[in-house]
Amino acid sequence: MGVLAKDNRQLLYIYSSKSVFGKEMLAYANSIDKRIQAIDICEESISQTVWLEIAEMVGVTLGELFSPEHPDAKNVGDVSDFIVEDWLKIIEHTPSLLQHPIAINCNKAVSIKQKSDMMIFSEELNN
DSSP, X not given: OOSSXXXXXXXXXXXXXXXXXXXXXXXXXXXXXXXXXXXXXTTSOOOHHHHHHHHHHHTSOHHHHSOTTSGGGGGTOOOTTOOHHHHHHHHHHOGGGXXXXXXXXXXXXXXXXXXXXXXXXXXXXXX
């Protein structure tokens, strides 16, 4: 059983306000016919347990949710040998590495890498 609240009538949008793309997609998220709960991880922390659940829902590793090539990652170092605990520490201390926002509705979740991902997700929600 997950700890992440999943409401069919609500879109949970997780993004970093330091990501231009994340802020752009927030406008698209607001246009979806659902109540929106936007979480800016630069302002509001998400528990480690919830991050693990999000990665599982999206179907990726924690490292795949974040962008180690981001300029803020210069102090992160080589991430090739990172384990889950390492990523959880990085997420806590460098939330700007979330360059691709995450949209969650009920049991569906997607990491939005391009504008079309949000449009496809929106269409799936309406079907």
